[in-house]
Amino acid sequence: MKIKILLSLFLICISLLSFKSGKKYYLLNEYITESSQEFQNFHRVINLRCANCHSDYTFYTEEDWIEQKFIVPGNPYDSKLFSSLRSSHTGGDEDMPPFLALSEVELETIKKYISGLKSKGTILEIDISFPKIDFPSTEKLSETEVFERCFIQLTGERIAQNSKLFREVENGTTTPAKACYQILKEAKFKNRDFNYSNESLSIKTRDQLHRFHTSWIKDYAYYRSGSTYLSHDIFPMDEAALHLTNVLWNGKHYSELLNSKDTLRPIRSARSKNKIHLFFEGREDFNKLKKSVLGNENIKGKTFPWNPKWLPRGHLVNIEAKKSFQSVQYYVNRDTNVTMYNDGLILDKGLHGANGSQSYILNNIGRDPGEKSNGGLVIPRTWAKKVLQDFMCRKLPVIKVEDALSYVQKNSTIKFRAKSSCMQCHTTIDPMSGAIRHSQVVYTNTTGRTSIHVKFHKETMRSLNDLFPDRDDKFYLRPTKGRFIYRTIMGKLINKEFSSLEDLNKIITSTDDYYTCAASKYFYYMTGISVELENIKQSYGDIDDNSKYLIGEVIALGKKLKAHGDVKQLIRDIIKMEIYKQDNFGDL
């Protein structure tokens, strides 16, 4: 009996030990290299006295400590870390750790390390590597099968087996990746040089990928979209997707998606003239609507007849930069307690890039008509969140709690600005939304027969230095400045000021993450595998090997895309991958 109890206890201890240790121990031993005795001593104190609550500190490199302003090299008394540890009785900011202060020896170790820091060389480093997977040859599809697969994905139909291209793949003259790339190349706008494809197939290919692009952007519901139905006929509800499609079929570098200065104009071709509003196509019982009017329908004599020009219909045959725009003299801020303006409104002009188009802002601004940004509670922060989702494939928060600490507004009247956990998200999205601070949602008239637009206010006030004002009633009239505070997938902190949406988009398109995101979106379309992107430097030790493999692959695809910029080539690179050639895409 005693033996049984002892054996049980022994096994319980083993199982608990294997559960308790796990990743942290593994990570330290496998991936962290230590080369400085001072850092080792410093790291030991941090691990022992701080890491229980601040577990992230275990993985901080020397660069992290400095970048996040916890340490000022060579100057312990200006370093936030030392100031928090040295106790408020001796002039420090805080009494960390709570309940049991550091011993003099421990404090001296921290101080000595910070004082000795002169240069910025990385001493503690996490070696991130991405494993490869050997897929079984028994599950590999034949060359013609791989070609059929990509052909279906790109065109929405099967290829005729007596076609020239199918035969070339069959006899080994070309590869599936090259063959599908050829179909993509011939699908460009205004192509007259068909070797393997034709106009009809090219239209199907363009439509197929435009549908994918519209699903990428996802949200398409304007404020009270039934009442504002007319908007859909004035500016394209899918303009952000048109930017993606423009990049693909007009041979632009992928960075142009956000860097394009143009509002886009779809060129369409139809045999017959369309007579129905776009929004009501789904309603069999639709009655023709009265003519459109501008102004305030609540007050007699305050309306004006108006005949907006409708967007073209038919197959998309080209996308061009829009040169002329529609405008109206009168417009209103909302449908009750109305203010009518008569200073003119341009109806169909966007700002900069896909994320600055009228429809993208309207779908994602998260503000009611009439509201003006005040820098505090009322700012277009949901737009910033959506930009991170759509173009960086990142969910909030995108920084560490520690990154946000210096931005916490302890005396703010806005509750979430005073809490570090909330500010982990708001530090990024609030200053980022400054790029479209001058946007205000307005209507062309007050009743349910109207259109909705973004009015971009002119800058008339000088800039303030306050990144997080509680309330500034002139905020929407100040320069469209802000900061992009973001930690990349590889853990690097970006903290840069921008002066406009154009400037912000330049920062975004200069990151690797922007291209990795595009790669992961197309990879998902081609394989059904959705790779979640996050700060992997932080979580590397916790991630399983299949995830590491997939993340490594999309990062590699993204790096290539950043260099060549060609989305067609990106698709070709995906088709060339071993995982793509597997039946069931490797069954991961």
Place this chain on the structure above:
Amino acid sequence: MTYAILLFFSITDFSMGKSLFKSSTRTADKFYVYRTLEKVFGESNKSILVKNILNSPELFGGGCLPYNVSMKSEKFDLSDENFEDRCFNNITEIGSPAFVEMSVIRQVKTENTCNEILKDTKNIRHALALVSLSESSPIDLKSVKRTTNLFFYKKKQRETYSKIIVNNQIKTWRDVLLVLCKSPEWQIL
């Protein structure tokens, strides 16, 4: 038993790690299903296919391109230009997913569509003519293989279904086509 459980816990590797990906079955979208069935059974089935397939992006995936459509009147008509691209239920279908996982409802919809189409012998003749067969052709391995090619691009699936059909001594071409049409695998890429 207790020792077995404890041993299991002690040797199980708890450090498998978290997964940062989700793998979905890469199905074909509603346009592929629509075009395949239209091609195999003929254009006369358009209204059945619109009602069951194009009308259900939530089951088959694939959004809509409303600006492609040019409508003559407020009443939807199959002769409207590019009517296939219409958002059949709501304009926000424009953002529907490019593809959707297989589901029981999708399978039921597919089966109903196949039953409805194959009620008509004209459609059976249309499909068989595409592979140079007729209703009087013998149902043997060679002929069945040709019909499987109408649906499957993967050799493994063609061979599996050919064997199943021949080994189960399916007697009529209608039943052969029903098996193939209803099989979920041809909608999986």
